Amino acid sequence: MPNSSPALDEVDHHLLGLLQRDSGRTLRELGDIVALSPSAVKRRIDRYRKHGVIARQVTLLDPIHLPTVLLAVCLVTLERESSRHQQAFRKRLLDATEVQQIYDVSGDWDYVVVLACSGMPHHTEVAHRLFNEAPNVRRYTTLFVLDPVRTSGALPTRAPNT
Amino acid sequence: MPNSSPALDEVDHHLLGLLQRDSGRTLRELGDIVALSPSAVKRRIDRYRKHGVIARQVTLLDPIHLPTVLLAVCLVTLERESSRHQQAFRKRLLDATEVQQIYDVSGDWDYVVVLACSGMPHHTEVAHRLFNEAPNVRRYTTLFVLDPVRTSGALPTRAPNT
DNA sequence: TCTGAAAGTTTTCATCC
DNA sequence: GGATGAAAACTTTCAGA
Numbered sequence: 323m324p325n326s327s328p329a330l331d332e333v334d335h336h337l338l339g340l341l342q343r344d345s346g347r348t349l350r351e352l353g354d355i356v357a358l359s360p361s362a363v364k365r366r367i368d369r370y371r372k373h374g375v376i377a378r379q380v381t382l383l384d385p386i387h388l389p390t391v392l393l394a395v396c397l398v399t400l401e402r403e404s405s406r407h408q409q410a411f412r413k414r415l416l417d418a419t420e421v422q423q424i425y426d427v428s429g430d431w432d433y434v435v436v437l438a439c440s441g442m443p444h445h446t447e448v449a450h451r452l453f454n455e456a457p458n459v460r461r462y463t464t465l466f467v468l469d470p471v472r473t474s475g476a477l478p479t480r481a482p483n484t
Numbered sequence: 485m486p487n488s489s490p491a492l493d494e495v496d497h498h499l500l501g502l503l504q505r506d507s508g509r510t511l512r513e514l515g516d517i518v519a520l521s522p523s524a525v526k527r528r529i530d531r532y533r534k535h536g537v538i539a540r541q542v543t544l545l546d547p548i549h550l551p552t553v554l555l556a557v558c559l560v561t562l563e564r565e566s567s568r569h570q571q572a573f574r575k576r577l578l579d580a581t582e583v584q585q586i587y588d589v590s591g592d593w594d595y596v597v598v599l600a601c602s603g604m605p606h607h608t609e610v611a612h613r614l615f616n617e618a619p620n621v622r623r624y625t626t627l628f629v630l631d632p633v634r635t636s637g638a639l640p641t642r643a644p645n646t
Numbered sequence: 647t648c649t650g651a652a653a654g655t656t657t658t659c660a661t662c663c
Numbered sequence: 664g665g666a667t668g669a670a671a672a673c674t675t676t677c678a679g680a
Binding site for chain 3: 664665666667668669670671672673674675676677678679680
Binding site for chain 2: 338341342343344345346373374375376377378379380381382383384385386387388390391393395397412415416419420421422423424425426427428429430431434436438439440441444463464465466467468469470471472473474475476477478479480481482
């Protein structure tokens with residue numbers, strides 16, 4: 323069970339926004355921006371980590387500079403929504419390194435899955451394994467990414483007018 | 485125009501994989517893993533940056549710990565694919581902070597757009613502004629995210645069997 | 647291009663407010 | 664919670680191979 327996070331104040335929202343856009347700044351730079359000492363900034367960041375608000379820090383690569391990368395958005399509907407089958411389907415996806423994103427959604431489809439493969443043969447193999455061979459996929463369609471216009475963004479840490 | 489990247493060797497693939505999963509390691513830790521001195525690791529990372537392979541370093545938040553966040557995947561088809569209208573549509577999306585991801589895709593839809601809003605009223609307002617008020621959106625559908633099973637992943641830096 | 651060491655910064659931590 | 668300052672750790676740079 324995740325820790326219930328204490329309320330975030332203005333400085334927290336500011337810091338989390340800064341960190342989501344660029345995690346390369348030093349504690350001093352962050353402190354200068356939010357008017358706090360480096361150690362005060364550190365204590366806050368340590369708290370976000372402890373409470374799980376911060377999941378992790380990563381380096382994002384530019385797909386444009388990796389010409390072999392073939393991104394695809396797959397829309398999937400399962401045969402039955404029994405918990406057991408859902409779990410099996412999810413596990414299969416989570417175990418595949420090619421699966422960039424998985425969203426369990428409501429609406430016309432059950433899942434949105436973003437695949438990052440190295441070329442079409444790789445994609446075909448992965449899609450076949452994940453979707454055709456799965457016992458409970460009713461239907462799926464693949465939208466190949468022609469241009470990854472934006473591939474990551476920040477999450478809002480609070481309500482819009484707060 | 486982006487620099488054409490020189491070929492990546494084994495160590496490069498290894499390093500880029502490590503950095504994509506966790507950018508918090510020190511040069512020494514990375515060096516221990518790939519059997520290189522800290523300065524050799526640094527020279528390589530500097531090179532990735534210079535060539536644009538590394539886009540940026542960011543902190544990822546856990547949507548589960550931001551209970552107000554409402555994620556949605558929107559599928560959009562435009563009225564006409566004229567370059568001018570495409571550009572206007574893209575600019576609108578790129579200017580909106582709520583737009584997490586934008587994929588220009590082939591297939592049943594023209595664009596896949598991931599929105600991160602703070603609650604349903606916010607989402608409704610954003611979707612209305614981006615899709616209903618746009619002059620060239622023929623149709624769109626919204627898949628609300630019930631569970632963000634996985635929200636980020638690494639890109640493959642090379643072909644699968646290389 | 648690597649290593650290893652020196653110089654410069656940043657992070658960490660103990661202490662006090 | 665926050666500030667400060669000193670110690671530890673890390674990054675950066677550069678000479679030498």
